[in-house]
Amino acid sequence: MNETLKMLTDNLLITTIGGIMIVLLSGITAFLANRNIACYNDGVRPLIGQKKQGILKYKALAGMSFAMSIGYVIGFIPFSITQNILIVHTVLLGSEMIGLLFKKNFKYSIISTVIAMAYGASIFWGLNALGTAIQKITYPGFGWNLGMIIDGAFPFIFAMFPVIAIYIQSGWKKGSISALISILTYILIARFGWTDANLYPMALTLLVGTALLFGFAIQEHLEFKKKNPNFNKEKDQSLESKFKLFITNAEEIKQNKWWFVLSGSIASMAVASFAVAPLVSMGVQTTSANSGDVVSALIADTTWVIGFLPLVVLTALLTGVYSPVGLTAVFVWGDLAKIIGAQIVSSTNQEGTYLIAIALAGIMGGLSLFAEVYLLKSLAKLLLKVPGIKKVSDSMRTGITQTINYAFLVGGIIAAFTMGQSLQSLLPSTMAGFAFWLPSLGAGLVIFIVILNSTTKKLKLSEIAVGPLGALLVGILFNIIYFISLI
Numbered sequence: 128m129n130e131t132l133k134m135l136t137d138n139l140l141i142t143t144i145g146g147i148m149i150v151l152l153s154g155i156t157a158f159l160a161n162r163n164i165a166c167y168n169d170g171v172r173p174l175i176g177q178k179k180q181g182i183l184k185y186k187a188l189a190g191m192s193f194a195m196s197i198g199y200v201i202g203f204i205p206f207s208i209t210q211n212i213l214i215v216h217t218v219l220l221g222s223e224m225i226g227l228l229f230k231k232n233f234k235y236s237i238i239s240t241v242i243a244m245a246y247g248a249s250i251f252w253g254l255n256a257l258g259t260a261i262q263k264i265t266y267p268g269f270g271w272n273l274g275m276i277i278d279g280a281f282p283f284i285f286a287m288f289p290v291i292a293i294y295i296q297s298g299w300k301k302g303s304i305s306a307l308i309s310i311l312t313y314i315l316i317a318r319f320g321w322t323d324a325n326l327y328p329m330a331l332t333l334l335v336g337t338a339l340l341f342g343f344a345i346q347e348h349l350e351f352k353k354k355n356p357n358f359n360k361e362k363d364q365s366l367e368s369k370f371k372l373f374i375t376n377a378e379e380i381k382q383n384k385w386w387f388v389l390s391g392s393i394a395s396m397a398v399a400s401f402a403v404a405p406l407v408s409m410g411v412q413t414t415s416a417n418s419g420d421v422v423s424a425l426i427a428d429t430t431w432v433i434g435f436l437p438l439v440v441l442t443a444l445l446t447g448v449y450s451p452v453g454l455t456a457v458f459v460w461g462d463l464a465k466i467i468g469a470q471i472v473s474s475t476n477q478e479g480t481y482l483i484a485i486a487l488a489g490i491m492g493g494l495s496l497f498a499e500v501y502l503l504k505s506l507a508k509l510l511l512k513v514p515g516i517k518k519v520s521d522s523m524r525t526g527i528t529q530t531i532n533y534a535f536l537v538g539g540i541i542a543a544f545t546m547g548q549s550l551q552s553l554l555p556s557t558m559a560g561f562a563f564w565l566p567s568l569g570a571g572l573v574i575f576i577v578i579l580n581s582t583t584k585k586l587k588l589s590e591i592a593v594g595p596l597g598a599l600l601v602g603i604l605f606n607i608i609y610f611i612s613l614i
Contacts, residue, residue, distance in 0.1 A: 131469040132421065136211075136401045138478050144485060145402025146251045149213065152393045152403075153222040153247025156451045158240045159390065160226030164383050165451045167219040169438055170195050171227075176446025185230055192227045196220040198588040203406075205273070205599035208258040213250060213403045215394075215458070219451065221246055251402065265602075266553055266609040272546040273602060276595045279541030281534040285427070286313060286329040289336030291526035296518060297343045305339045330423040337430060340519065348515045376447035377504045383449075387496040390451040395492025398461025399468065399485045405431060405458045406531065406591070421469075425462040432456050434523035437516070440506045453499045457492040464488035532590045536577060539594025543569035543601040550605050554612050569605065573597035 135141055159165035163179055166172045171192045177183040200221045203214040222243040229235035262270050290309050294302030312335045316328040380387075397403045405428055432455050443449045452458070468484025510517050547566030554562045576597035580588050588596060 131473050132465065135468070135472065135478060135481055138481070140479070141400050141481060141485070142402075144482075145397060145400035146248070148393055148397035148400060149218060149251040149402050150244045150247040152390070152397055152451075153218055154240045154244040155386070155390045155393065156219050156222035157226035157243030158236055159383075159386060159451050160223045161229055161231055161236045161239045163231055163448060164386060165390070165449050167216075167223055167450050167452065168192070168196055169435075169442055171223070172442045172446055172448050172450075175227075175448045179447065185227075189224075189227050193224055196224050198592060200224075201588065201592070201596070203592055203595070204254065205276070205595045207250065207254045208261060208599070211255055211258055212401065213254070215403050215405050215452075217250060218247060218397075218403055221250070265606050266550065268549045269546070269602060269606065272549055273542055273598060275542040275545045276535065276538040276598055279538040279545075281531075281538055282329045283313060283332075284530050284534045284537075286332035287336065288526035288530040289333065289340045289430075289523070291529060292519075292522035293336075293340050293343060295525055296340070296522040297347065301343050305336060305343075308339065309336045327423045330426050333423070333426045333430065337426075340523070344515060344519045348513075351515075373444035373504060373507050376444050377507075379447040380443060380449045380503060381500050384497060384500045387449060387451070387453060387500055388493040391453055391457045391496030392489040392493035394452045395457040395461045395464070395488040395495075396485050398458050399464040399488035401465075405455065421462055421465045425459060425466070428455070428458045428462055430523065431527065432459060434520055434527050436506070437510050437520045438524065440503060440510065444503060444507050449500070453496045456495045456499070460491035460495060461488050464491070535591055536594035539577075539596075539598040540570045540573045542595075542598040543573045545569075546598075546602055546605050550609060553609060558612060565605070565608075569601045572601050572604070576600065 156165075156167065160175075163175050166175050171188075174183060174188055174191055178185060178188045199216045203217045207213050207217060225243045225246060226236075226239045229239045287306070287309055290302060290306045293305045309332050313328045313332045316331045394403075398405075404424070436454055439450055439454055464484040464487050467487065468481040471480045471483055472478055544566045547569035550565050551562040573594060577593050580593045
């Protein structure tokens with residue numbers, strides 16, 4: 128599967144389909160945002176609900192949406208340039224901002240859709256061209272250095288996010304036991320499974336950690352029920368009054384089901400055609416293009432669904448505004464389609480047969496969103512009745528956010544330090560004294576940018592994005608130094 132996936136990412140037809148899917152996904156995201164039907168940013172969704180109620184004007188909504196999303200859009204561009212794959216935040220948040228810039232009426236819905244489609248085309252083909260140009264004109268090894276943003280810390284630390292969730296949910300004793308088991312799993316699989324059995328350390332460690340998380344949660348839930356036998360009876364009495372608030376909004380979301388089927392289908396095909404990846408599995412998605420670790424991506428995206436399910440469901444039913452990619456299960460189907468497609472191509476020895484997998488991703492993505500809009504009320508009822516589920520998901524979401532934040536921050540510092548080391552060997556001997564300090568300069572500049580971002584109040588970038596963007600800026604500086612040295 129490894130070599131097959133690598134081969135498929137260079138296929139012009141698949142790349143073109145991926146670009147078309149990005150254009151379509153951008154357009155429908157802007158359209159749904161302008162019509163106040165769907166919104167990807169969980170923080171903006173309640174604001175659209177307020178706008179629908181007349182509490183918030185569209186100009187205020189546009190400004191707040193821009194402030195909450197622009198940091199992600201800008202900050203994730205370095206990944207797209209260096210890894211030749213778009214992070215889904217760049218596509219969905221950017222298009223969403225465009226849709227919310229305009230008043231809600233049919234004319235502006237069409238205008239925002241067209242602008243967003245142009246945006247999608249520019250970020251897909253434009254950033255790919257920019258990435259190719261950078262690889263050709265930068266100093267030798269620059270692309271590999273920037274890749275350390277992901278490879279530096281992400282594979283291990285992200286595999287440990289279930290352990291962080293266990294610490295939050297169950298305390299330090301169970302967390303420490305889980306940490307020891309997970310670390311040993313990672314080491315053993317990396318030592319014996321990676322090359323001997325084609326097993327992936329990140330995937331297996333994630334599975335073990337997630338199993339421990341849910342195992343402890345079930346144990347604690349059973350203990351709680353034993354101590355509180357009347358809990359469910361008391362819960363049932365107050366459930367109906369709370370649940371009535373969701374019925375109207377659930378029906379409103381259901382009325383737009385065919386829009387969600389379309390957007391879910393497009394999003395799943397975009398993942399299957401290697402055009403876009405969710406933030407949570409971006410590191411292993413890009414790896415999958417090179418070494419086939421799509422299994423880790425599949426597991427990572429599944430955990431993302433679990434972690435964010437309560438937040439998406441509850442905000443959707445409180446506002447009547449869903450997400451263009453629903454509960455994000457569409458990304459899981461895209462990953463699964465990659466695995467199936469690789470097997471089809473391997474058995475037929477025809478790259479064109481991978482189109483079957485892309486079509487399959489579209490079908491699964493559409494069916495997934497169709498089912499979701501009918502399951503929203505049931506999911507909300509379950510979340511209200513069994514609060515332990517929400518507690519597990521909250522812990523997972525916190526663990527995911529924290530590990531990604533620190534992984535990309537440390538990754539940016541490592542990448543900048545590695546750039547300095549690479550540049551040391553390329554500078555002439557007359558600059559040896561200066562070259563000695565380059566690794567420290569690179570890492571220090573990223574740290575300086577991170578600190579500056581934490582103190583500034585203007586155009587503040589998200590914590591996730593600032594490390595990688597700092598590494599890219601350091602890379603630009605080091606390339607200038609390199610070309611000056613040649614002169």
